[in-house]
Amino acid sequence: MTVAEFLLTPxxxxxxxxxxxxxxxxxxxxxxxxxxTGCVIGVGNLTTGGTGKTPMVIWIxxxxxxxxxxxxxxxxxxxxxxxxxxxxxxxxxxxxxxxLGDAVTFGVGADRYEQGTKLAQKGVEWFVLDDGFQHMKLxxxxxxxxxxxxxxxxxxxLLPAGRLREPRSAxxxxxxxxxxxxxxxxxxxxxxxxxxxxxxxxAETALRAVRRISxxxxxxxxxxEVARSGDGTxxxxxxxxGIGNPNAFxxxxxxxxxxxxxxxxxxxxxxxxxxDVREVANAATRAGAGRLICTEKDKFxxxxxxxxxxxxYFCEIAMMPTDEEALWxxxxxxxxxxxxxx
Numbered sequence: 001m002t003v004a005e006f007l008l009t010p011x012x013x014x015x016x017x018x019x020x021x022x023x024x025x026x027x028x029x030x031x032x033x034x035x036x037t038g039c040v041i042g043v044g045n046l047t048t049g050g051t052g053k054t055p056m057v058i059w060i061x062x063x064x065x066x067x068x069x070x071x072x073x074x075x076x077x078x079x080x081x082x083x084x085x086x087x088x089x090x091x092x093x094x095x096x097x098x099x100l101g102d103a104v105t106f107g108v109g110a111d112r113y114e115q116g117t118k119l120a121q122k123g124v125e126w127f128v129l130d131d132g133f134q135h136m137k138l139x140x141x142x143x144x145x146x147x148x149x150x151x152x153x154x155x156x157x158l159l160p161a162g163r164l165r166e167p168r169s170a171x172x173x174x175x176x177x178x179x180x181x182x183x184x185x186x187x188x189x190x191x192x193x194x195x196x197x198x199x200x201x202x203a204e205t206a207l208r209a210v211r212r213i214s215x216x217x218x219x220x221x222x223x224x225e226v227a228r229s230g231d232g233t234x235x236x237x238x239x240x241x242g243i244g245n246p247n248a249f250x251x252x253x254x255x256x257x258x259x260x261x262x263x264x265x266x267x268x269x270x271x272x273x274x275x276d277v278r279e280v281a282n283a284a285t286r287a288g289a290g291r292l293i294c295t296e297k298d299k300f301x302x303x304x305x306x307x308x309x310x311x312x313y314f315c316e317i318a319m320m321p322t323d324e325e326a327l328w329x330x331x332x333x334x335x336x337x338x339x340x341x342x
Contacts, residue, residue, distance in 0.1 A: 005161045012161035019158070019166045023173070026136040035139040036116040038125040039340040040074075041331065042140035044133025046170060047154035047163040049244020049268055051146040052180040052205055054092050054297070055319035057130050058099050063328055064126050065103035072119035073100075074138075075130035077108040091269060091300040092130075104128075112138050133173075134165055141338035142331055145174040147192060149182035150248050171195035175334050176327075178203050181248060183322045201327045206320040207256045213299055215311035217291070227257045237293045238284035239263040242270030242301060249295055253315075262287035271301050281308045 025031045041060060045051040057073060064071045077090035093108055105124055107115030112135060116127055129138065133145050147153075154163025168191070171177065177192050177200045179185050189200055210221040218225075228234060237258050241249050246265035253260060264280055266272070284292055292312045294302075299314045306312070321327045332342040 005155075005157060008161040009157070012158040015160070016158045016167055019170075023136065023166070023170060031137065033137060033139050034113045036113065036127060037120050038116075038127055039142075039335050039338065040116075040127045040129055040138065040140040041142040041144065041335070042129040042132035042135070043144050043146070044129075044131050044135075045146045045148075046133070046166055046168065047148070047151070048159065048165060050151070050248055051148040051245070052203065052319050053131060053146055054095060055205070055317060056144075056146060056178065056180075056203070057128050058096055059319050059321075060331070061096075061100055061104050061128050064128070065100070069126045070124045071104040071126050071128065072107055072116065072124035073104050073128045073130055074107045074112045074116050074119075074132075076110055076112070076135075091297045094300045095297055096130075133170075141340060142334045143173060143175045144178060144331070145171060145176075146178050146180050147188060148245065148248065149179050149185040149188050150251060151245065152179075152185075152188045152191065168195050171198075174198045176201065176330055178321070178327070180319070181205055181252075199330055201321055201323060201330070203319050203321040203327075205252055206318050207252075208316045208318050210293070210313045211316055213294075213302065213312040213314055214306065215308065217311040221313065223256060227259055234259060235291060236261040236287075236289045237291050238280070238287055238289035239293050240265070240280045241295050241298055242266035242268060242272070243295055243297060244268045252317075253293065256315075258293065261289035269301070270298075272298075272303060272306070274303060274306075277303065277306045277308055281310065284308075284310065 026033060043053055043057050045053055061071050061073060075093060077093050105119055107119045109115050129140055153168060158164045171192060172195055174196050175198055177198050179188055180203050183202050183204055192200055207223045210226055212219050238261050239250060239253055243249060250263055264283055292308055292310060294314050296314050296316055336342055
């Protein structure tokens, strides 16, 4: 335990007590739970970010849309900003919109019930509730929680001493648990099973492509080409990111074959300024890197005219369940059990 964690432990105890009391109040009906007309699939996590939530939301929305359903995504957006158009300042919303196009409709704002009601009036009948595990004021028909195998319980301490939003016992509310960034994690599964009887699935983060944001060089690099350039020479990358779990990003890069000369991390949802651009570029040059790599979410937070003085790329990823058919069937079965047609 670090000094900071030790000093913050009393606050974490208070935070945990409040979280338990809040969950109990919703369970007993003390706090009102509102229900939309339609099926609501909640996707969330126990920790603060970094579990692969956004790619999972995209996967579910794509599956629903492919089956002909009218789909809406309900999301708070960064700091609860409204989504008036596709120029939203929420990086995650812009990322989802770019992947899904017109296949879904978005409702963005702190009041997910209000947003969902508006979408229902437009004919939406299936809703994906983004980051919804703690949003207990809205009833959901399928309650999915993601657990990152590389850091499943955020240091096992509640906020602000750790990254846990709720005690691990909150997993008892889950209908489905998906362990991400792993195809098999017996220790994590055993810990999850101690808290819930819900079915447990696995999913891994797959690299679809590496795409250029600025600079010269190939516009698209395949996963098989990240380690060597066209002339056969090694490529050294410098990674930077402003996400909830930067260590997972670095781990994925190494898994995918990137040769990292160094990396720089910023706070989650960081909006890069010109000074940040210069700092990253200088650090990359000192480390001997020839290219820069960031996440897809970071792409939306870079300055429009950013000059890194070297090629900048981002990773286009997808969340790939190891047993896709079984996971999708579990979601549909739970929806049917709640009274919705598959």
